[in-house]
Amino acid sequence: MTDPTPTMPTNYPTAKGFCLTSAFWMVVATSMGLLGATELIAPDLTENVGWLVFGRIRPIHVNLVLFGFVTPGLLAAAFYYVPKLLRTELYSEKLGVITVLAWNFTMVFVVVSLALGYTQGREYAEMIWPIDMLIVGGFSLVFVNLIMTVARRKEPILYVSVWYVCAGIVLTAVTFCLGNVIWRPNTGSLVGIPDAILLWFYGHNVFGLLLTPLSAGVAYYVIPRACRAPLYSHTLSLFGFWSLLVVYTHIGTHHLLQVPVPTWLKVISIVDSVAMVIPVMAFLINIWYTAKGKLGEIHADIGAKFVFTGTIMYFFVSIQGSMMALPDVQRVTHFNNWVVAHAHVGVLGFAGMIALGGIYYILPRITGRPLYSRFLADFQYWMILIGVIGFTVVLTIVGLIQGNAWLNGETVYRVLPEMHVYYITRASLGLMIFSSALMGLYNIVRSIFFNTGEIS
């Protein structure tokens, strides 16, 4: 990679804003997850508090994690590394700060509207039309700022991180409009089976065209920088980038293998799900070979430690995902907590870890002072690592119990008591993750506003 030279002094208000946004909404999002997990143990805990009913808490949790915590976290790093890599300043910090403010207002609307029951009832596309517009607006502002920065660059060559963030943002803006059927403001949906096909095309692309490219962008920046090593292979970055866009976008229908959708579409989704090994390994081999023999450097930087762990989680979640697209596997895993485990490894273990890693990596560099507390960040790392691995183990067990019991002809009701003890463990792990989010918020706020560390 090109060695970024220091540019004009700036205090990165946009990057800081996205750091704070991510840290704050991580607290709210994980508290919603914890509350939902607790309701599955004690369903009358919030009896007759309508806006806290599980069916409203769950979409708040999911959407805040995706659009409140992980995406802003990954964008925070992008707003630092894009100007650095292009040896220029951000096109407009003012526009950036406006984007941050608008983003936070949007998240408030998301919470309030879903809590009040204003929803379009489609997973990851629940938000009503005006909020869809705000989200598309947010992505557009980000895109304008980044692409104008690219246009004004002093460095002629675009590094792979820049490809990923530019493509990720523009493709997400487009698929978000498509997936939310924005030309039908009232229902936000198509009719019948095509609605399911479109929904899962979009739903899977939230991971494939937003979280994955943005996370890859951060990893491609942080790992070589932390290792002080050149990127292993330019060819692999090219191959990984284009194959990701081609393969990932085909696989949404693997959510519908047991549904009456056209068989040829199911075949495409299964074949491409297995083929996901190609872009995944192209990326991972590139990152891991860059870090080969340099694990000490990665361990020494808490940000890089988060990011590198995220890449390992990416390996597991992707291989698991390819396997889960096989119809024989899905006979057991579909419709149960196995999938919940998978989602948590992907969004918290991979993208969430990398988002936090990006934040911790850039914080000392945008504040000019060391992190307020490396200990707290390390503590948070372990809490999340134990939390997400614990989730995976516990929820995978529950999923196997459910899936096999159902295949064996047992009713859903009969299986409920068997899940109880695992649900208690899951909520306990959720408490750890929530506590770690509080710790992270405190650490990030102190690092930005009340940092008394030496200016480096």
Next chain:
Amino acid sequence: MNMTPRTVVVGSLLILGVIVFMVVVVPYATRIQAPSDIFRSRTSQEADGRSIYIANGCVYCHSQSIRSIDWGLGAERIAQAGDYIQDKPILLGSERTGPDLSQEGGEHPDDWHMAHFINPRYTRPLSIMPAFAFLGTEDIKKLTTYAQSLGLKNSDQRVERQQFWKKEAIEAYEKGPEANVKWLHETVPEGWRNVPNPYPTTEAGLARGHKIYQDFCLGCHSPIGDGMGPAQPYVYPPPLNFTILKGRGISGGILYYQIMNGITGTAMPYFKRELESEKIWDVGNYVAVNFINQTDADTEPKGIDAAYEP
């Protein structure tokens, strides 16, 4: 390859466009628009109920998608594309914390749904579904209308059957305990009525019966079997007070049949999908011993003793 900004942005958009055409537009253009054999449109009350279903996120725990490998509720009919042709959005669901509801309509009478929505534990003690009393009676009624329409034409038949037997059950109940018990027994096929519980009363059997009673029965029949469980205020005819069965010709076979098959029209559901044979005999004998105080367990005719019997 020279990655210019234009290559990255335009190239990605081109790829996306081609793939959207293939995996979204083509399936849309070739979609099945013909209604299936069970299809009918929803009434406005049912559509209102569906909006409440969406607003409260019922879809996160209940699928509406019966698969060829399913055994449970609704398995009698595997989903077809023609079932969903007016659904916007389609509510297939992605998780089954609760049962699939594709064929829920007519599974229970309306009053069971009222008790269940007020608090699901009233009818299903182990349920982890939230209580929906906060919706208010009007909205619960709309939601019930929607639930009763799930399965479309198939559900209409079942709802009609519920309504027919509801009338019969109420008539019998209102004639007093003597006539009610007589009616209840007469609805059991002759052969079953004369079968005693073929197994002996054992401490282990009663303990098993106790556990099953707690997990499945006490919401309506109450812990002491007097029919005054928390669901009682919402269901009519009210849950049976078991003590009135004493000396009126009750048998192990009648208890078994009613638990297995339920009493359509009343809030008493069938349990044959949830309880294996031994569990039904055990909970029947638990009721007979503890609440009716009259059991025919281990009396003739009982055939050859089972191998485990002492």
